[in-house]
Structures are given as structure tokens and as C-alpha cells.
Amino acid sequence: MNDSNETSTPKPEDAAAEAADARADDAAAEQPAEADAELDPVEALRAENQEMKDRVLRTMAEMENLRRRTEKEIKDSRQYSVANFARDMLNVGDNLRRALDAISDDARAAADETMRALIEGVEMTEREMLKQLEKHGVTRLDPAGERFDPNYHQAMFEVPNPDVPSNTVVQVVQAGYVIGDRVLRPAMVGVAKGGPKERKPDDGGEAGATPGATVDKTA
Template sequence: MMSDENAANGETPEVEIPEVTPEVDPVEALRAENAELKDRVLRTIAEMENLRKRTERDVADTRSYAIAGFARDMLAATDALSRALLVLPAEARESGDATTKGLIEGIEMAEREMQRLLAKHGVKPIEAEGQKFDPHKHQAMFEVPDPSRPEGTVVQVVQAGFAIGDRVLRPAMVGVAKGGPSHAPADETVDKSV
């Protein structure tokens, strides 16, 4: 419809054209919805599988490391027994009366049994003597000037370290060599021509 004003001005009238929406093929719509639902199901299955694996790993860690606190406490008791044996003079062991010898044997048996029980539950001593110093397993207490040993080598163990699985319960307290040749990997060669 043309208004009289628009016609007088010479303008073309505005005609409203209804929007045409393209018809959606119902089969294509169902295929798209099906693909989306498959994607959701696959993602949910993957999330559940990841959750299952994470839970299994957590349960295994809990089983392996649940006794870590108790084991640390037992190490303190085992150390006390070891120190008790160290302070006994050698002549008391050999020439002591039957009561003293029995007491010493009892302390030795208790220490061995505690070590056996710790090992049974996965608590193992950390190798330190003669090893390259590893700050994850060893705690350096002092340095020993020793030009005959490679620098950074553990030369003395003050207190044994222990680990449960791959976790350190207590680092080994050690003395480390200083002044010897440095540790260099055997397969690494140094080019001195530069």
C-alpha cells in the first residue's frame, strides 16, 4: 500500500517481505541430535574411566603408604635399641654375667624383629655409603676433605635413612666427600679443544 505522502514525494513505498525460514530436514535434525548424544555418552564414559583409574591409584597409594607415620615412629624406637647396643662396652658382652648377656641378647633380638617387621611392610633402608649424594634421599651433615674419593660421594653414614615404596620416610644423614675429582657420567666426554 502506498501512502499519499510517499506517492507525492516520488518515493517508492516500503513493502514488508515476510522472512522465509528454510525448512529443516527432520532426518538431518535427528542425525545431528544423535551425534551430539553419542558425543556426550562417549565423554561421560571417558570421565568415568578416568575416575575409576584415579580411584584405583588412590586406593593403592593409601594401602602402600598408610603406615608411613607409624613406620616413622617405629624407626625412632629401632634407633633407640641400636644406640643402646652401641653404648654397651665389648667386655660387658663377653665377660658379663648371665643376666647382662641375656639383656643384651634380648635387645638384639628386639631390634632384629623390628627391622624384620618394617621390611615386611615395605620399609627398606636407603643405600648411602659410597653412593653419589642425592638430596632426595640423603641429608648432608658435614663435608669430609678426601681427595681420593670423588666429590659428592657419601663417605660416612651418621644415621640410616629409610623409604617406603618410592617415598622417603627419613633421609640418611651423611658425610660427603669434598676435594676429590668431580662425579662425571662415564659416557660423557669433555671436549678440551675448545
């Protein structure tokens, strides 16, 4: 009987350990409340305010980038929307120019009043057409005397000429046209060959004109 009573009675050291564990649990439960109590409301508001300010700034930056992209797209659309029409009108201009070039100086001098009026009418039509094309951003390329540029010129043949630097445009077979910074049609040209080499190339070391070279920028 005595043995059973002794077994059921808790030891003092076990009771002390259990009490210590209970106090530790209570302390751990109280820590979050104490941490919340230590958080300064003013600092919390400042942090929240800073976060909202950052979001607003990011949103404003994104909206500004969107506005700029939209403006550029609208501008390009307006500028290049007439590219196909303008390219077709160049054929009309070519025919007008061929008609004028077919009239020799002697024929002009000997022309009667009616013929002179017809010639002047064709010349005025050509000038007005070029004026209207330029109004819509189309510019004529007449690169005689300039350095050959494969981005804007198409070399049709080479002309032996030691008096000018090699790769100089010495003859324009057909004028070229650009719209904005895009090529509608490259100028067809003849380039000099056999002259002195250029000392300062301006296109990153372009080797020179090759007959039949084509542009790599199109509208």
C-alpha cells in the same frame, strides 16, 4: 466536485506496488515451512545420534578420570597413613641399635649364656621391627659409598679423602628411612672432600654437599 473524486481514486501504479509487497510477504512466510520440509529426517536423526554419542564418550572419559583419581587417593591414604606412627617407631629402632653398638666385640666374646641370649633377643627385635616397617612400605636407607643426594641425605660433616670422588658418602652416622617415595627421615652422613670431581652428575648438576643441608621431601 470533480477534483475531490480524482483525489480519492487510487492510482494504478500504487495498486501494483501494494500487490507486489503482499506477494513478497507471502513468499517470506512460506520460506520457513519450505525449509522445514527440505530437512531430511534421516540426517536429523544422525545428527542427534552423533551428539548423544559425543556426550556419552565425554561422560565415560570423565568417569574414568574420576576412577583413577579415587584409586590413587585410596592407595596414598593406605600407604602414607602410617607415616607418623612409623616415624615414631624409628626412635625405638635407634635405641635398639645403640644398645647393640655399645657392646664391644670383646664383651660379646666374653659374655655368658644369659648375656648372649639377651644380645640375640635385642637383635631379633630389631630385625622384626624393620621387617614389619618394610611390610608397610618403610625402607631403610644406608647410602655408604653412594653419591650425596640432598633429597635423601643430610650432610653433617666433610671428610678429606682424595681416594674417592668428592660428594661421596663415606660415613653413615644415622640411617635414613623412606615410605613409598616420601622421606620419613634423611640419612645423616659424612661426605668426602678433595677427591676427583665426578664426570657425570645424575641430578642435573648438583653443586655438592653442604654440611647441614636438609631434604625437601617429607612424608
